[in-house]
Amino acid sequence: MSILTVIVGVLVANALTAAFAYYMWRIGxxxxxxxxxxxxxxLLAIVLLTVFAERQRFAEASQAAPYQSAVPASDRR
Known part of the structure; x- marks a missing residue:
């Protein structure tokens, strides 16, 4: 994951939080x-769709590339 992806993710999360606060203020x-x-x-639909999409992507990635230890097999006891 690149640093740009992290920055964009944080900015989008902040924007969603600000929009939620604005709508709650309007309701108040x-x-x-x-x-x-x-x-x-x-906003709730956006968040839920994002969570389910990331969950699906993670499940597919974990099936495609099973866990591999960072320790070489020759160094394991």
């Missing part, structure tokens, strides 16, 4: 603000 001002509720549902 007006509890019947349907756009804020829809926004929170969209």
């Amino acid at each position: 001002k007006n509890e019947s603000d349907s756009r804020a509720y829809i926004g929170i549902l969209v």
Whole structure:
């Protein structure tokens, strides 16, 4: 994983957190603000889709390349 991927991931996570805080603030001002509720549902969908996609990617990667020890076989006891 490159440093650029990590930086982009952190920025996206911060943006999602800021959007969630904004929608919660809007709900605090007006509890019947349907756009804020829809926004929170969209954010939840984005997070869940990302989690499931990463979980699937991890499962496929672990099946394709089984665990290999960093210690060479000749050095193991």
